[in-house]
Amino acid sequence: MRVTIAAALIAMSMMVGGNADAKYTVSRPIDNFLGNWLDHTYTVEDDWASCVEQFGGGCDCAGSASCYWWQNAPGTSACYDWNFFNNWTYGSQGVCHQATNNNAYYMGGPGGITSSSIRGMGISTGMFGNWGTDGGC
Amino acid sequence: MRKLTFILSFAALFAVGVYALQVGHPTRAAVLPRRAPVAATAAVPAPSAGAYPKAVAGRRAPVYSGPAFDPAKKYAPGTYTPRGFAADYRDRIKADFAGFAQARLGHPLSAEQEKAVAAAQDAFWDQHGPNVDRFAYHQISQPQFAEATHEDTILFTQGMEKAFSDEDYQRVFDIPKGTDAFPLLYHSKEEQPGMPVANVANPTPNAKPNLSTLPQPGATAVHIDEGSAVPAPTSNKGAAMAASSSPMGGAATTAIK
Numbered sequence: 001m002r003v004t005i006a007a008a009l010i011a012m013s014m015m016v017g018g019n020a021d022a023k024y025t026v027s028r029p030i031d032n033f034l035g036n037w038l039d040h041t042y043t044v045e046d047d048w049a050s051c052v053e054q055f056g057g058g059c060d061c062a063g064s065a066s067c068y069w070w071q072n073a074p075g076t077s078a079c080y081d082w083n084f085f086n087n088w089t090y091g092s093q094g095v096c097h098q099a100t101n102n103n104a105y106y107m108g109g110p111g112g113i114t115s116s117s118i119r120g121m122g123i124s125t126g127m128f129g130n131w132g133t134d135g136g137c
Numbered sequence: 138m139r140k141l142t143f144i145l146s147f148a149a150l151f152a153v154g155v156y157a158l159q160v161g162h163p164t165r166a167a168v169l170p171r172r173a174p175v176a177a178t179a180a181v182p183a184p185s186a187g188a189y190p191k192a193v194a195g196r197r198a199p200v201y202s203g204p205a206f207d208p209a210k211k212y213a214p215g216t217y218t219p220r221g222f223a224a225d226y227r228d229r230i231k232a233d234f235a236g237f238a239q240a241r242l243g244h245p246l247s248a249e250q251e252k253a254v255a256a257a258q259d260a261f262w263d264q265h266g267p268n269v270d271r272f273a274y275h276q277i278s279q280p281q282f283a284e285a286t287h288e289d290t291i292l293f294t295q296g297m298e299k300a301f302s303d304e305d306y307q308r309v310f311d312i313p314k315g316t317d318a319f320p321l322l323y324h325s326k327e328e329q330p331g332m333p334v335a336n337v338a339n340p341t342p343n344a345k346p347n348l349s350t351l352p353q354p355g356a357t358a359v360h361i362d363e364g365s366a367v368p369a370p371t372s373n374k375g376a377a378m379a380a381s382s383s384p385m386g387g388a389a390t391t392a393i394k
Contacts, residue, residue, distance in 0.1 A: 030324045037312055038321045040328075087221070091286045091330030092269045095322060099334060116240035122310040123318050125237045126254075127261060127293060129230040135198020135223030 025104045026059070026069040027118050038120030039068075041100035043107075072107035079106055079137030087134075094132035097124045102131055198223030206270035215259040217266040220273065227262060231255055241309045250300050257296025265289040272331055279331035286330035287319045294318050 027039045044051055044059050051059040079102070088099065097118060130136075201218045215227070223229060234254065239245045246254060268289065272282040298306060298314045306314050312321065323329050 030321065037316075038324070040324065086334070088334045089269075089273070090328060090332045090334075091282070091323070092219070092272070096328065116237055119311040120322060122234075122237060122241065123294070123312075123322055125230075126234045126258060126297065126310075127230070127265075127290075129226070129233040130237075131229075131233075133219075133222045133226045133230070134200060135226060135229060 023072045023074060023103075023107055024069045025072060025100055025107075026067055027100075028067045029119075038123075039118045041096050041118060043072075043100055043103045070104075072104060075103065075106045088132065093134055094128040095124045097121050098128050098130070098132040102136055105131075105136075198225065198229070200224065205274055206267045208267075212263070212267075214263055217263055219266045219269040222266075222269075227259065230262075231258060234258070238309050242305055246300075253300035254297065257293060257300060260296050261289055261293040264292055279329070282331040283323070283329050286323070290319045290322065291317065 024044050025041065026044060027041045029036045030038050030040050042051060042059050088094065097120065201220060201222050201224045203218075203220070205220050206217075218224065218226065231254070235246055235251065238254070265286065268277070268282060268285040271277045271285075272279070277285070294310075294316070297310065301309060303314055310318070312318060
C-alpha cells in the first residue's frame with residue numbers, strides 16, 4: 001500500500017515537472033459601452049484556448065483593439081496559479097491586475113506584467129497594492 | 138517486509154521533496170527556454186528603482202487573524218483590518234501606490250500629496266474593510282457587496298481628486314476627474330465584487346478566431362541562451378519590480394492588431 005502511494009507521488013511529481021509549456025501574461029484594452037479607458041490583464045496557456053487565471057473578464061484577444069502579451073516560463077511555485085488564488089475574492093484581495101501580477105511573478109522570466117503602463121493600475125494599486133491585500137505569497 | 142516497505146516509502150517521499158524544491162527554485166525557472174524578447178512598441182515610464190521598497194513588498198506578509206468586524210465596536214480611523222489581510226496591508230498599499238505614482242509622474246509625491254493620498258486610501262479601507270468582512274461572513278449578499286464597493290470606489294476617487302491636479306490625476310489614473318471608475322474596473326459580469334477567481338480552465342473557450350500571432354524575435358531582439366542569468370531576480374518581488382525597465386517588466390511586449 002505504502003509503495004503504491006509512494007509510486008503515485010513520484011508519478012505526480014514527474015507530471016508537474018514535465019509540464020514545461022510556456023504561459024503568457026496578457027493585457028488588453030477593456031472595450032465596452034463606456035469606451036476604451038483601462039486594461040484587463042490575465043494569464044493564458046500556450047494554446048490560447050484556456051486560461052491559467054482569469055480573475056474577471058475573459059481570455060480573448062479577438063475583437064479588442066490590441067493585445068499586449070509577454071511570454072513566460074511555467075510557474076514553479078506552490079503559490080502560482082490556483083494554489084494561490086483559490087482564496088481570493090474580487091474586490092477584496094484585488095482585481096485582475098493584482099492576480100496577474102502574482103502569477104507573472106511566479107513564472108520564470110525577467111519580471112512580468114508588473115508595469116506602470118497598464119491602464120487602470122493606478123486605481124487598482126491605490127486600492128489593493130501590487131500584490132493584493134493579503135500581501136502576496 | 139513491512140520495514141523494507143516503510144524505508145522505500147520514506148526514500149520516495151524524500152526524493153519527491155528534493156525534486157519539488159528543485160522545481161520551485163528560482164534559478165531553475167531562470168534556465169527554462171524562453172523566446173527572445175521583442176522590443177516594446179511604445180515608450181512608457183517604468184517603475185523607478187526605489188519605488189517599491191524591498192522591506193515592504195519582498196516578504197511574506199504576516200496575516201491578520203484576529204476578530205472579524207464587530208458592528209457594535211468603534212474602530213479608530215486608519216486601523217480597520219479585515220481577516221486574512223496582511224497585517225500591514227495599508228502600509229504596503231501606500232508604498233506600492235507611491236512608487237506607481239512616481240513612475241507615472243516622473244517625480245515623487247510631495248509631502249502634502251502623500252498626506253492627501255494616504256487619507257484617501259485610509260478612508261477607502263475604513264469603509265470598504267468592514268464590507269469585505271461582512272461579505273466574507275455572509276452578512277451581505279454579492280449584489281450588496283458590489284453596491285457597497287461601488288460607493289467605496291467613489292469615495293476613493295473623490296479623495297484622490299483632492300491630491301492631484303487635473304493633469305496629474307489623468308496621468309496616474311488614466312481617467313479624468315469626476316469619472317466613475319467602478320464600471321471601468323469591474324467591467325464584466327464575471328468581474329464583479331465578491332466573485333471568486335476562475336481557477337479552472339476557461340469555461341467559455343474562445344469562440345471567435347484568435348487574431349493574434351505568436352510573437353517572433355524581431356530585429357532588436359536579444360537572444361537569451363539557456364542557462365543565462367535572468368535580469369530580474371524572482372526571489373524577491375520588490376527587487377523584481379525595481380529591476381523592471383520596460384512596460385511589461387523589462388522584457389518582451391508586442392502589439393497585436
